[in-house]
Amino acid sequence: MSAAAGATAPVWGRAEQQDFRSRVRGCLLGGAIxxxxxxxxxxxxxxxxxxxxxxxxxxxxxxxYGRPGAVSAATQLTLFTVDGLIRAQVRRDTGAWHPPTDVHRAHLRWAATQRDWGPDERREDNGWLAREEWLYARRDPAKACLVGLGDTVMGTLEHPKNPGADDPAALTRSAPFGLLVGWEPQLVLQLAVECATQTHGDPAAYLSAGALAVIVHGLARGESMDGAVQRAMAQLAVRPGHQPVTEALKHALGAVRQGMPSPALVATLGTGHSAPQALAIGVYCALVGEDIRHGLLLSVNHDGPSDATGTVCGSLLGAMHGETALPPAWLAQLEGRPTLLELADDFAMEMTQGPALHGPSVNTAGWLLRYPRG
Incomplete structure (x- = not known):
């Protein structure tokens, strides 16, 4: 089934809207921390x-990168993933609704930040995010991301970009797909997978991205972490090549029962250099952390790519607990926090109030300048 098909909108009361916005903020800010x-x-x-x-x-x-609280390419790409998802919802009114295309276009806008000196004011379709000057900085992007987004050709499951790439760079930008709480889990998985194949063609990489999206989806709907992981494994079971991801998640759940959380137990899950290992470390640390601070520190104190595993763990904890549970001292130092908050609130508003912003009978001009349909 195409990821563009069959998504329905939930009915939002005020309390539900506030809870959803808190989880969206938590997911994006937590991942960035x-x-x-x-x-x-x-x-x-x-x-x-x-x-x-x-x-x-x-x-x-x-x-x-010169200061405490600076973020890497993982957060940059996550921001553009959210931008693409908002654009997809805005374009739904036109009948030309294909979320993988809109997310791909957003990731191409990120790719421009990696080669241009600053925003191109002549591009009317850039919207507001691509005009944020602080994003025009290289923060150790994965080679697969630069190569996969080096042209405008879209990959597919049948012909993915970089078929040998199994590093966690597609995984770390995929939590926002799980915030599509009105979608069914299988559609969330499909969309995350399709978008991951634009840069990472190894099933271990794109199915890890899909699994993270489904776990976040469960947490954003109020499920337990264990329940969300079980749901993700059930969704993975029918996917060719799922075994490395499923086994990694099983190891993460099993490690919870093996004693007090420690770097030694984290090491049993791997280094995190592959996407399934990074996913397993992030999930394990989110499950066993005494609090968010403890879980996040556990997720980065190991031999592998700490920024990737920290991003995964923070996204999960933020989606589960909401923004107010995040450590204030770390939030205060976080690079790009105003941008993250603005984008999170725009996403929450689009998903809960979209018909009041655009549609056949109403068009809020300012919103369409922020998120052009082109």
Whole structure:
């Protein structure tokens, strides 16, 4: 089934709208905090972290890209994923509704930030996000993302881009698909998978992206973490090539029962250099963290790509607990926080109030300038 088919809108009361907005904010801000924590120790082994920061390794934000709280390409791409999802909903009025295309176009706008000096004011279809100057910075993007988005050709499941790429860069931008709470889980999975294949063609990578989206989807609907993971595994079971992702999630659930949470237990799940391992580490740390701070620190204190595993863990914890549970001291230092909040609120407004913003009988001009249909 196409990811563009069959999505229905839920009925929103005021309390439901407020809860949803809190979870959207939590997911985006939490992922960015995890990314910023991990970016400060990216490339270091656990032993090297302990040498620099003490026996408990990393315990706070440390400088990355010139300042504490700076984010990597994972957060940049996540922002553009959200932008693409909003554009898709806005374009639904036109009858030309195909969310994978809109997300792909948004990711191409991100790719422009990696090669241009600054926003191109002549492009009327850029919308507001692509005019944010702080996004025009290279923050260690994965080669597969640069190559896959180096032209305008879209990949497909049958002919994906970079068929050998199994790193976590598609995974770390995929949490926002789970915030489509009015969609059925199988459609959320399909959309995340289709969008991941634009840069990562290994089933382990694109199915990990789909699994994260389904887990976030469950959490955003109020499910438990364990229940959301079980649902994701059930959705994966019919997908060719799902075994590495399913096994990684099983290992994450099994590790919960193996004793007190520790870096040693995290290490049993792998390094995080592959997407299934990064997913497993993020899920495990979100499950066992005594609180959000503890879970996030556990997710970045290991030998692998700490920014990726921190992003996954933070996205899950934020979607589960909402924005008010996030550590205020880390939020205060987070790069791009106003942009993240603005985009999160726009996403929540579009998903809950879309008919009042655009449609056959109403068009809010300012909204369509922010999110052009072109």
């Amino acid at each position: 995890g990314d910023a924590l991990g970016a400060g120790v990216a490339g270091l082994t656990l032993a090297q972290m302990r040498e620099r920061h003490g026996t408990d390794a990393l315990g706070d934000l440390v400088p990355a």
